Amino acid sequence: MTESPGRRAELLTDAQVRDCLRWCGDRRRYPHRDRVAVLLSVRAGLRAMEIARLRRAHVMTAGGDIGDEIVLEDGICRKGAGRIIPMHRDLRAHVVTLFGTVPGGPPDPLILSERAMRRNPEDPDDTRPVCMAPNSIVLMFRQMYGELGLTGFSSHSGRRTFITSAARLITRAGGSLRDVQQLAGHTSLASTQTYVDGSDEAKRRVIELL
Incomplete structure (x- = not known):
């Protein structure tokens, strides 16, 4: 699913960004994950496809710590346009919270699917992490803006x-x-x-x- 072409998505104010983050906490089952997805869009400019393809390794240092930049490889970007984005302080703080809440390693998706978030780490048959699909991310943004009463906004906002x-x-x-x-x-x-x-x-x- 993609957003309809032709009409440019509305811009968000700082107050509206705060409303979006609050919505994640009030309305969503996995607020830490969803807040990171929102901030990857607003504070790093990532497309839904890029958010879905992001791995934990892309926000980690070679030593295994959480870094201060997002390293996007060519293969996960549109038209292969890889890039390095300094990580906004708010985004990094929420990534730290996400890492502390949801276990995982460098190869795992940063934004896990609902099924993966519900997995049982003690079950050897239920250990493969699955990323949240781009369409699901688009739908999450659509639901968020709709419930907040924001007209003309989309996953591209x-x-x-x-x-x-x-x-x-x-x-x-x-x-x-x-x-x-x-x-x-x-x-x-x-x-x-x-x-x-x-x-x-x-x-x-x-x-x-x-």
């Missing part, structure tokens, strides 16, 4: 929010839109630009600075 926010802040960090392109995993700068919403307030401020 987090990614659009991440890219737009990064584009607005990147020059303050000493970077350029090229850095945002690399964070997004786009093969062309033109693709990145289609994600970025303009800001009337920013336009007013820049005129005042001329």
